[in-house]
Amino acid sequence: MTQAKSKKRAISGWIVLNKPYDMTSTQAVGKVRWLLSAAKAGHAGTLDPLATGILPIALGEATKAVPQVQDGIKVYRFAIGWGRATSTDDAEGEVVATSDNRPDREAVEAVLPRFIGTILQRPPAFSAIKVDGERAYDLARAGEIVELAARPVDIDAISLIEHGADSSILEVTCGKGTYVRALARDIAAALGTFGHVTSLHRAGVGPFSDAEAITIEALEAAEAGPERDRLIAPVASGLLELPEIRLDAGQAGAVGHGNAILLTGAGAPVALEECWVSFKGKVLATGSVEFGQFKPRRVFNL
Template sequence: MTQIKRQKRAVSGWLVLNKPYDVTSTQAVGKIKWLYSAKKGGHAGTLDPLATGILPIALGEATKTVPFVQDGVKIYEFDLKWGSTTTTDDLEGEVTATSDVRPSQSELEAILPAFTGVITQVPPAFSAIKINGERAYDLARAGEQVDMPSREVEIEAFELLAHSDQISTFRVTCQKGTYVRALARDIAEQLGSKGHVSRLHRAAVGPFTDQDAVTIEQIEALELAERDQQLRPLNEAVSHLPEVVLDERQAQLVRMGNPALLIGRNAPIALDEAYATHKGAMVAMGYVEKGQFKPSRVIVAG
């Protein structure tokens, strides 16, 4: 019997998913696209399979705003398990070295300022970074020696939440490109011990937090119309940028890719980045130059 092909929809919006353990980001996006019968979808920042937490998924026109979320501040909570390092710097890898050294809480608290601000770290060999065109984790899994270049990352805040001889729990607020597994490895090394990440949860990405998140099971339990109600508007992805409110005529011009002259006492003269709305709906991203809003990415009305 021939199976009827599912009709794809031009649905748009952000779904803030609480990604489950042992599911890849790609698998999670595929599942949500299927549940929404969405034509197009993507995510704002890969989350390791063994990590849980915020995976913002963009459907339809929301994919045009992915970079704005991807570049946002991220908050992670993680457990550092003391006593061993692994090939992957987490639970998945094989143990490569062990140590009986267990730092005290005061020693940990004293070292955290050295890991705050702009720091240099060497990403894990098992990461998605490309080395000569190949993913580092593909090279590492093939048994090749991977020489990872160091990089500067920015840590805005680093807190010790709990501590024992076996596991210490931290919350870190950081910028794009930070590897929490590398932080755990380096903290242990600097204290003369060994350690790896045994639990990792992403609590926030840009404007989206745990409070906004839903699970795959929650979405599966809903009818399609109810699922659509879980989608968040495109505006939320760029809420940190200035908003330019357009009237009907201006919105028509911008939707066609043309600049629109902004009028009124409070109309901006120049903005490096902004987004335009009409009746609360996002019309385009762009900038303001000489009193004109000039679109760089136009949002197709659903």
């Protein structure tokens, strides 16, 4: 055990994990960190244990880019089981209401446009939102009635992938804070029935997608050392959806010490709410541009 601690490495980058079913996000991070002997690790956006799919795991300096990835657009593929409402709005909860009404394909497709754009969504009672300092799911598990206020969320697109008599599979592209369980519940209500999520897969988070995702099994199968390290994506891959500004050596030195710099040249931006700067392909810092001046928020030590 003492020996394992001494082997922790200061490695940086991303493991774009396809999280398996019935594993918590914290357990997934711990497993990846152990397999890579990483000194530091964290994740960009929790996935429920019963969900599968993209869990971006940040190693070392990549943890400084977690907020940018976490705020990115998400893509989910999920199944709605028709006719049953549950206490948790997914398959884990107890059935609390039933209906014999089963919508047909045309009805489902007709109602989906109502859920595109900025909509008001009431989060599930079993969620991590805090109520008077307590997590809503803790209050709900204790038997308290939890009524959370509706909040605006952004839905970019939603489509019906497959339809059956008792369930349908849909895909949604949405912004931060969207609860797929609440979406399934509300779609069912709009169709005059009940529904809950029976399966959930996150197919994309920010710049990461299923295309580059790897499994725990693939990490375990790779030989420890260079072979396993080749599965780590660079720190910059988490920032690819933001504007990049390439600096010269003098500018890079100033930013490395946390100083603001004036951007020069014909194409230099005057204002950017969020961006990142690089030198010779390495991430130097994330920050903003105001009046032609880059102001670093987080400086990376790569």
